[in-house]
Amino acid sequence: MLVTKQPVLKRFWYPVLPVSHLLPGKPQSFELLGQPIALWMDRNGNPAAIADRCCHRSAQLSGGVVIDGNLRCPYHGWCFNAAGTCVQVPQLEERSIPKTYQVAGYHCTERYDYIWVCLDEPLQPIPEIPEVADPNFRFIHEFYETWKVSGLRCIENSFDSAHGNFVHASSWGDQKNPVPPPIDEIVNTDSGFLMKHWVEVLNPDLQKKNLGIQAEKTIRTNERRWFMPFARTLKIQYPNGVIHLIFTAYTPIDDQTSQLVQFCLRNDTEAEAKAADIIAFDRQVTLEDRTVLETTDYDAPLTIAEEQHMASDKPGILMRHQLAALLKSHGEVEKRRM
Template sequence: MLVTQQPVLRRFWYPVIPMSALETGPQAFTLLKTPLVLWLNELGQPCAVLDRCCHRSAQLSKGVVCNGHIRCPYHGWEFDGSGTCVKVPQLTDNFIPPTYKVEGFRCQERYGYVWVALADPLTDIPEISEVADPRFRQIHQFYEVWKCAGLRLMENSFDNAHPHFVHQQSFGVISEPVPPDLDSLEELEYGLRATSVLPVFNSDLQKQNLRMSEDRTVRILEGTWFMPFGRKLKITYPNGLIHIIFTGAAPIDDQTSQVVQFCLRNDSEAEVSAESIIAFDRQVTLEDQWVLESTDYDVPLDIKVEQHMFTDKPGIVMRRKLAALLKAHGEVEARRSRDPEPTPMVGQTQKRGRSSPPWV
């Protein structure tokens, strides 16, 4: 699926930039190939409009913020958060034609990040209730570009088969490659929720973070996928520690995602430092990134295109739900053109198809 060619994906909220990044002035961001300028208005609220002045197409992100408005660096025209031009220095009669405007977009702050929807959103910003729970502390982990599709990242988050190989240096157990099946898998209107229990190895850093001395433990997992590219992973350990990770991938273009990740913990800085928590999760995510950036960004929604096994159930549901979303909005899956299948040589027989396994 080529995300930039699926208009319905513009109808979701994406975390695009930390609020703190706007404290120094306007910032440019590209979402689904749409160039944006982001800034804070006079009330400290984030705004997002098209990063092109309607006068002579200069990038507004190269301008400055004046009285809560974005001022174009070329001729000083100013625009408010809706994209309406509110000042033209060259006009002396104070009449500004209504055609002097740029496209504005829905923009909100949530969890310390700026969220943008390019069209009328189908869902709300994902609800992470623990952010408001005083028993939990929130820790920003990273904000960076990954050269992979958001859907690959989402599927990876629910794949209990990969940790024993990809994460064998951090918590995987490569000698035990067969994970337990899911305990439950519930489809939501715009997402899914899955639960499972995963045996894991405790590295020295993880022992420190979990306040455990044992070499082995289990992760009691509850994962929630928020269509299209957001997930919340709640990890509960036998000692009562809860470690929640939210990861959101904002598609810059078909091949690239801006990834935001923060976590929540029901412990204190005095018990385990944020630096130590970030260090362990950073090791895990870099292991994921190394593999995911080698995958094909054009993820097929047709489940017959790639092969699957029983641990791929959540990813199969994701693909089916996204395919259904496109169909419901009158869209077909956009794929990049590929070389045609080779013609069998004389005397060579083609492999016959076989019925799908039960998890497909």
Template sequence: MLVTKQPVFQRFWYPVIPVEQLADGPQAFELLGQPIVLWLDADGKPAAVRDRCCHRTAKLSLGKVNDGKLACAYHGWEFNGSGACVHVPQSKDGSISPSYKVTAYHCTERYGYAWVCLGEPLMDIPNIAEASDPSFRLIHEFYEPWNCAGLRVMENELDLAHPTFVHTTTFGSEEHPTPDFVEVTETELGIHVSATLGVVNPALQKQNLKMEDTITYRTLDMDWMMPFTIRLRINYPNGMSHIVVNTMTPINDSTSQMVQFCLRNDTEADTKASDVIAFDRAVTLEDKRILESTDYDVPLALNAEEHMFTDKPGIVIRKKIAALLKAHGEVEQTNHTYANDISLSSRSEVSETRVKQLI
């Protein structure tokens, strides 16, 4: 599946940039292959438009902000948050043609990030209840491009068979190559996964959790929210909850902006934010190494890859995205040629039967 070729993905909200970065002036970003520019308007709120001036196509991100209006660096034309040109320095009488405008996008602030939707939103920005709970603190962790598909990361977050082999220096346990318990429940636009997994706690993690046990269990409460947001709540035996929120914002077909923050029911005095980030950094780098080796064209056709029982969350995700495309009159756009692949065709019936057994 190629995300830039599926118009329905333009109808979801994505975190694009930390709002604090907009204080430095207009910032360029590529979202689903579209060049956009963000800045703070006169009310200090984020705004987003296409990064092309309607006059001579110069990048508006090269300009500056004048009293909340975005001024083009080429001829000084100024645009407001709705994309309308409101000032042309060369106009002697101040008149401005109503055709002087650029495409504007839905843009708002949430969780410290500017979120953008290129089309008419199908649903709201994912609701993270703990973000408004005073007993939890929010820690911004990572904002960086990953050379992989967001869908691969979503499946990886819910894949409890990989920690033993991938997270060898952080929490993976050789004694627990599979979870003790997994339950998957479908929601309207996502899935909820409950699970229990045996893990190990290295020195930094024991310090962060204020625990002495090297081997323990994580009780996991996980939500995938369509299309590329995961809320992963890890509950520990001592009452500590560590919640990771990860959105893989699609830059283009092969690259995603990894936006991650966490929430914890402790304080800076209990555990330094820098120590929390350091442990999660080690975890994400272990994932990144593997995920950037995968094919970004993730197939929704279930006979295109093999599966095992721990893949159930990913299988359900693929089926729900396939249903989303179908509901909006779209077919999967891909570089693969499943229909013409003899090997895939020959095993299709066997694969579909196997998938039904697994889920």
């Protein structure tokens, strides 16, 4: 599936930029689903996003500056508001600004310390993570980086219980025990589905330190929630009561590239487990995934007949079926590489 060729994917929210990256008066650029966008903070401190092409002579608006909460083009000084409407043309002294002086404006908001953008009318809200508001959990920023892999390959991998003992053999996987336990439950939700299962993992020294245990092996109880199309939460519960909840979004830059956005929440304290150590362990696991995923074919098919499958692929197959149904319900067919 080529994500840039499926218009319905524009109707979902995606995290595109850490709020901290938007400096006062300075716009930033991002490419979402093949669409270049310009981002900035308006005069009220709210994020704004519009198409990153001036309607006059196509200069990149993200190369301009923010003046009185509006974005001024670096070429001829035209200014645009958060709706994409041109509100000032320095060369027009008396005449009113034509209504055609307009660029596309996009839904834009701030949540979880990130700027989120939706290029069309949203079909679903931004994923809800109750633990963010729970005072028993601390919020830990982890990763913001570009991967050369498609969102569908990434999100399938996030629900694949069979790869861990091989891909993560240097962190927590056990190649001597390659058969994953059966999935306990998969329940459809309004935004995708919820999957519950457990897995026995090895504990390297850093993980023993992070969990405050000495056991060589541990049973993880996992609750994975899919937020269509390319985001998930993974809530890991350990026998000693520690909860490690990871949010990951694979924001689609284009057909071949995704922006990884990841943060986690923990119900312990800095004194019990240092954030730097938690990030270091998740860093190793994440890079192990990246090494393999960036070798995969970005044009992942929704039709399951094109690839071979096994029992543990059930979540990925459900994703493909649900995405195919989404396209069909909006009068679209899957677009593939020629």
